[in-house]
Amino acid sequence: MSTVAVIDYGMGNLHSVAKALEKVSTGTKVMVNGDPDVVRKADRVVLPGVGAIRDCMAEIRRLGFDELVREVVLTKPLLGVCVGMQALMDHSVENNGTDCLGILPGRVEFFGDDLRDNRSGERLKVPHMGWNQVHQVMDHPLWQGIAQDSRFYFVHSYYVEPAGPDLIAAACEYGISFTAAVARDNVFATQFHPEKSQHAGLSLYANFLKWDGTVK
Amino acid sequence: MGLAKRIIPCLDVDNGRVVKGVKFVDIRDAGDPVEIARRYDTEGADEITFLDITASSDNRETMVHVVEEVAGQVFIPLTVGGGIRKVEDIRRMLNAGADKVAINTAAVFNPEFVKEAAEKFGSQCIVVAIDAKQVSDNPPKWEIFTHGGRKATGIDAIEWAIKMVDYGAGEILLTSMDRDGTKIGFDLPLTRAISEAVHVPVIASGGVGNLDHLSEGVKEGKADAVLAASIFHFGEYTIEEAKRRMAAAGIEVRL
Numbered sequence: 001m002s003t004v005a006v007i008d009y010g011m012g013n014l015h016s017v018a019k020a021l022e023k024v025s026t027g028t029k030v031m032v033n034g035d036p037d038v039v040r041k042a043d044r045v046v047l048p049g050v051g052a053i054r055d056c057m058a059e060i061r062r063l064g065f066d067e068l069v070r071e072v073v074l075t076k077p078l079l080g081v082c083v084g085m086q087a088l089m090d091h092s093v094e095n096n097g098t099d100c101l102g103i104l105p106g107r108v109e110f111f112g113d114d115l116r117d118n119r120s121g122e123r124l125k126v127p128h129m130g131w132n133q134v135h136q137v138m139d140h141p142l143w144q145g146i147a148q149d150s151r152f153y154f155v156h157s158y159y160v161e162p163a164g165p166d167l168i169a170a171a172c173e174y175g176i177s178f179t180a181a182v183a184r185d186n187v188f189a190t191q192f193h194p195e196k197s198q199h200a201g202l203s204l205y206a207n208f209l210k211w212d213g214t215v216k
Numbered sequence: 217m218g219l220a221k222r223i224i225p226c227l228d229v230d231n232g233r234v235v236k237g238v239k240f241v242d243i244r245d246a247g248d249p250v251e252i253a254r255r256y257d258t259e260g261a262d263e264i265t266f267l268d269i270t271a272s273s274d275n276r277e278t279m280v281h282v283v284e285e286v287a288g289q290v291f292i293p294l295t296v297g298g299g300i301r302k303v304e305d306i307r308r309m310l311n312a313g314a315d316k317v318a319i320n321t322a323a324v325f326n327p328e329f330v331k332e333a334a335e336k337f338g339s340q341c342i343v344v345a346i347d348a349k350q351v352s353d354n355p356p357k358w359e360i361f362t363h364g365g366r367k368a369t370g371i372d373a374i375e376w377a378i379k380m381v382d383y384g385a386g387e388i389l390l391t392s393m394d395r396d397g398t399k400i401g402f403d404l405p406l407t408r409a410i411s412e413a414v415h416v417p418v419i420a421s422g423g424v425g426n427l428d429h430l431s432e433g434v435k436e437g438k439a440d441a442v443l444a445a446s447i448f449h450f451g452e453y454t455i456e457e458a459k460r461r462m463a464a465a466g467i468e469v470r471l
């Protein structure tokens with residue numbers, strides 16, 4: 001039986017991620033776990049995350065999961081979600097600047113206090129919360145069966161700015177165009193929450209459970 | 217194209233059953249929360265909010281089971297309010313599968329609780345529910361009330377909303393006590409005043425009687441999301457009809 005480990009480092013709500021994976025699993029065992037050995041043995045790994053990046057990174061480092069994630073990245077499919085995506089980058093401006101894992105090149109930026117709709121000029125609320133359209137810009141097995149510009153559920157005030165456009169798997173508009181998903185080799189990460197994005201989100205998780213980590 | 221305005225059906229749950237009070241009293245039974253949540257999900261609800269109005273704290277476990285069951289079947293954001301007074305209450309609901317909790321009375325008695333909750337779990341899951349009533353016409357002024365609208369606090373609603381966001385609220389659920397259950401539409405000046413005063417999303421609630429009220433809440437009230445209960449529970453309208461009407465009014469929705 002194949003396994004997927006949702007890394008539990010004590011931050012936020014991992015249960016909805018696990019429940020969504022269980023819903024689409026056909027023979028994959030879903031484990032929410034904070035034991036590095038279990039994570040090492042899993043076939044696939046999900047790095048979730050909610051809340052402030054400083055707290056997330058502090059817990060990841062305290063538990064020694066920074067090395068664990070680096071190890072996982074070398075060997076198996078990894079899916080980062082929300083702050084789990086941001087944690088993969090080099091650095092975030094959140095909490096007066098926080099160093100992240102540096103697995104993917106790029107930074108995490110703030111939407112700003114005066115974000116405006118680029119057509120109406122109306123002030124936009126931050127956090128960016130709700131269902132927005134995700135424009136796929138890369139052919140990727142994780143997009144299989146998901147219609148172009150499908151809506152996914154977001155809740156975040158910071159966004160990833162990859163060092164180069166080659167990492168961008170999807171874009172989204174909220175006052176500015178920002179990166180909604182990144183991908184490189186066996187790593188895929190989303191700013192949105194697939195576990196809260198109904199059919200489209202469940203499809204993405206189902207694709208992840210089938211993914212061998214290669215991009216054809 | 218961009219971010220959609222959200223429609224959020226609200227289920228008032230009493231001892232594990234969905235009910236809807238009119239002006240917070242006369243309670244009508246509207247059915248099984250799990251079944252109703254599934255129907256709303258199928259119809260295209262953007263989120264679902266549960267307000268636990270169970271009087272006795274002994275029966276609060278019932279709500280935990282409802283959330284657990286819904287969370288295993290419905291994959292959209294779930295908010296739970298009612299009786300959230302301690303960090304432990306929040307943890308229990310999040311572990312059961314809720315994505316956000318709504319804090320109301322406890323915030324009024326102990327604003328630091330909102331700060332503590334936001335620091336512990338992140339602002340993204342802390343909704344502060346504000347029940348406001350108009351107390352003067354000129355200039356218009358609203359105050360917040362607790363205990364289902366029965367107790368006045370003397371606190372100005374706009375100042376309170378600003379303070380709560382400052383303390384870490386990630387979203388404001390704003391209910392007009394004057395309009396709740398009346399079916400004559402949202403208190404639009406109140407909604408607009410609060411929405412323009414804070415940078416976080418505001419959910420308008422209280423008074424929806426027809427689908428045009430939802431569009432008014434967004435267009436005139438500047439709400440980021442609209443919440444309604446009875447128009448959906450008793451089959452007057454489906455969520456999909458509501459969304460189509462909003463789309464026809466030029467509002468971006470998730471269809």
